[in-house]
Amino acid sequence: MKKEREIEVEKNIRRCKEDVIFDTIIFIILTALLLIVAYPLWWVIISSISDPKAVSGGQVVWYPVGLTFRGYLEVFEDKLIVRSFLNSVLYTVCGVLVNLAVTLPTAYALSRDRFSGKKIVTIFYVITMFFGGGLIPTYLVVQKCQLLDTMWALILPGSLSVYNMIVARTFFKSNISEELYEAAEIDGCTQGRFFFQIALPLSGAITAIMVLYYGVGHWNSYFSALIYMSDQNKFPLQLVLRSILITNEAALQQAASTPEAREALNAKKELVELMKYSLIIISSIPVLVLYPFIQRHFVKGVMIGSVKG
Numbered sequence: 001m002k003k004e005r006e007i008e009v010e011k012n013i014r015r016c017k018e019d020v021i022f023d024t025i026i027f028i029i030l031t032a033l034l035l036i037v038a039y040p041l042w043w044v045i046i047s048s049i050s051d052p053k054a055v056s057g058g059q060v061v062w063y064p065v066g067l068t069f070r071g072y073l074e075v076f077e078d079k080l081i082v083r084s085f086l087n088s089v090l091y092t093v094c095g096v097l098v099n100l101a102v103t104l105p106t107a108y109a110l111s112r113d114r115f116s117g118k119k120i121v122t123i124f125y126v127i128t129m130f131f132g133g134g135l136i137p138t139y140l141v142v143q144k145c146q147l148l149d150t151m152w153a154l155i156l157p158g159s160l161s162v163y164n165m166i167v168a169r170t171f172f173k174s175n176i177s178e179e180l181y182e183a184a185e186i187d188g189c190t191q192g193r194f195f196f197q198i199a200l201p202l203s204g205a206i207t208a209i210m211v212l213y214y215g216v217g218h219w220n221s222y223f224s225a226l227i228y229m230s231d232q233n234k235f236p237l238q239l240v241l242r243s244i245l246i247t248n249e250a251a252l253q254q255a256a257s258t259p260e261a262r263e264a265l266n267a268k269k270e271l272v273e274l275m276k277y278s279l280i281i282i283s284s285i286p287v288l289v290l291y292p293f294i295q296r297h298f299v300k301g302v303m304i305g306s307v308k309g
Contacts, residue, residue, distance in 0.1 A: 041284070048072070048277035055273065071274035075282060078275075080232060081240055085282070087151075088219060088237040092286075095155045095218040096211055102159045103210060104203070107168035108195050113178055129162045135227070142228055153228035154221065154236070164213055171206040172199065212294040216287055241279050244272060 047055045051066025059065050075081050110118045132138075138157060147153040176199050184194050200207070222238035229235060 044277050044280050048274070048281050052273050071278035074271060074275050075278050081279070083233060084235050084237045084240040087234060091151050091154055091236055092215055092218040094151065096214045098155050098159050099214040100207065100210060103161065103165050103168055104200070104207065105195065106160065107165050108172050108199060111169045111172035125162045125165065139227060149229055149231050149234060154224045164210055168206050168210060171203065176202060208294050212290060215290060219286060237283055241283055244276055244279060
């Protein structure tokens, strides 16, 4: 009865004029921001299925012109692109597993009050956020470890993100209390068993956020592959995309100055442009598919609460 009365009271409360104006302004601002963020992606989508001449001529604005799926067909017929896509999936899955195996235990250990050296270890980690050895020493370390031209060169050097570790540590500190461990300890539970059987099952939200953060980082990464890999068969998708966006475009512009080959090169340039938009969409699909499964954890405010903590 009490809840029903509260609902009736809320229905009878009339919103004042100022509230309506404020909500309207906020709605307009958020709608404008949505359009600003969503339109570039929409434009790439319609450009990937439009006639390249219409795209270069500025005719494609809100809807596709000269509908064609040639770009996607060419992408899937290219063995190098298909192989690089599978490589990116492999690197991302293995990378995320390694990241979780390193980040979560480290964050849990540093969140426990019984860990006497946690302040010194935390300071050591924080220092690495501001100071690093640089590219050449890192390359030499990877070379001496014989990791060049292997996927581990893309995974092991960045196996721990200090920022993500601090976020996870704050989550464990705020949500996994020492009293809970003391209760489990009475029943003979060790720290390792408590972490795997109690702490981790209660930390699904932060685990999902770590998967999203690390997964997006691995999927979008290309610089490490550019430095450590020379075998094209092991290239990730983003490196192949970079090659199409930069290298091929520069080569075509340089070769287009030859009069006898101008027509053929223009046709090839149009095909490269079409493949470029198609590849951007294909490379974005995994992240767009993953995000809805993680979104509810952001809605709960897990990330905001962790950062504030």
